[in-house]
Amino acid sequence: MYQSSQSINQVAAALARAQAELENPEKALTATLPGPFPNSECHSFRYASLARGLEIVRKSLSKQEIATVQATALEPESGLIRLTTALLHSSGEWIASDWPVCTIADIATPHRMGAALTYARRYALFTLIGIAGEDEFDAPDLAIRPGSNPPADELGSPPGVVPPGSPLPTANAPWRAETKRAAAGQAAAPATEPKTSEALAARLLAELQSLANVEDIDRWAQRVWRHANTLTVRGAQRLGEALEDRLTRLQAAEQSTPSPEAADTDGAASWARVGKLQRRRDREHLRFVAKQPCLACGRSPSDPHHLQFAQPRGLGLKVSDEFTVPLCRAHHRELHRASNEVEWWLRLAIEPLEVARRLWLTTHPL
Incomplete structure (x- = not known):
């Protein structure tokens, strides 16, 4: 959800000057997604890490006296942990947006919650600033479903969080143990060598x-x-x-x-062999x-x-x-x-x- 101070004239002007200097971060990492159907080809794409994005963003925004703040909050009503990303200007003006991170139940597994938080921080910050952190998908069937759970060590994706109104994961996707971890708070088993x-x-x-x-x-x-x-x-x-x-x-x-039971003409004998x-x-x-x-x-x-x-x-x-x-x-x-x-x-x-x-x-x- 978008939020802002009553006036955003100065922060908008400062952000515009910063965006003129901003460049998209280098997409140095690669992730692979399974195809939408069994035995279909996997698709790879490149993306930038959160650390690389922060390095670029801080340099440009600090010159325009804009600070970035990311904070989390619990929402008992929806059962979600939400991330708020805000751009604060020295004038006191600000703009912010919310991003769902994971369910409150995932607090019991800190490493899963951390992976989800990394995912949310990267996408929320890149979206609010206006930079692209990964390759675009031209085909609609390559879009990542909210419940498809990409590998946490590659994408830092949320563990099975499906925001209201989003499409649910289907059982037609190929079985991929590392990308289909338990969405009910179970810890993912580490992959072997x-x-x-x-x-x-x-x-x-x-x-x-x-x-x-x-x-x-x-x-x-x-x-x-x-x-x-x-x-x-x-x-x-x-x-x-x-x-x-x-x-x-x-x-x-x-x-x-x-x-064998169908060939047995003695019904009583057949029932006698069946345990209760x-x-x-x-x-x-x-x-x-x-x-x-x-x-x-x-x-x-x-x-x-x-x-x-x-x-x-x-x-x-x-x-x-x-x-x-x-x-x-x-x-x-x-x-x-x-x-x-x-x-x-x-x-x-x-x-x-x-x-x-x-x-x-x-x-x-x-």
């Missing part, structure tokens, strides 16, 4: 190929989430493509092969889950989503309420439209079973 990542990716790929059915893959994916999150971008993409290919092949094979699962129901727990922020974007209120892969499928049976996590209405609908729930969670690098377990233990302590 390339050689270590290659060895880990090779081991995970070998494990994946040894799995014989979709249920085994679901359980395997839950177990290796933490390890997969430490892979490099290349390793994560390889594993994601292999997972998608393996699931497609197994699902096609299962649809074309009749199940506990599918617990607790309305109070569902109300508690609905009060939590969305795991994907941090918005409230949420819908209690039952993790379909947590228990074997049953005709007309819903998963137990203990396997429930909060999702906003938009992400809840998006997940139900996704072809594979496990892959959807992998793309966001969120471990929903662990979150569901903590929520259940909160309302049902041991």
Whole structure:
């Protein structure tokens, strides 16, 4: 939001003189963004660091007696931390603008909040001063979505903050563990060295190929989430493509092969082999889950989503309420439209079973 003193004649004139001397900072750093569709090409662009921008801005503005001030503030109403960037003139006149940084929940992870603050400081300052800090995108499909989370070490982007009215991230983007960190305040796992990542990716790929059915893959994916999150971008993409290919092949094979239960003419014997699962129901727990922020974007209120892969499928049976996590209405609908729930969670690098377990233990302590 733009703000200013009652009069801005002098600060505007001083800023105009400063802008005549300003030059765009050198774009010495390079970042790579994934393509909008699976298997599409990645796109690279150059950008300038915050430090380089400050060095240029301070020299020009100080000659015109203009100081730059950037301060943060908490907004309990919106649940956001906001950054205010102001240009203060010696005459007492000023102009300022606000920029959303991250959710208040990200205070618990200082390194994520710091990355988001660096991102906000750079864009807010460059915008207010009137300089360009990165390459322009001509194609609309190259724009960075607010929820796409570019790597913090490259761009310093906010961890999954989606300002009101902004488009939500979709599950159609390729799985990239380093760019799809948990948007619900979970700390991103550090990427391993390339050689270590290659060895880990090779081991995970070998494990994946040894799995014989979709249920085994679901359980395997839950177990290796933490390890997969430490892979490099290349390793994560390889594993994601292999997972998608393996699931497609197994699902096609299962649809074309009749199940043993269907060939069993003795119905009683078939039912005897099926173990009874506990599918617990607790309305109070569902109300508690609905009060939590969305795991994907941090918005409230949420819908209690039952993790379909947590228990074997049953005709007309819903998963137990203990396997429930909060999702906003938009992400809840998006997940139900996704072809594979496990892959959807992998793309966001969120471990929903662990979150569901903590929520259940909160309302049902041991």
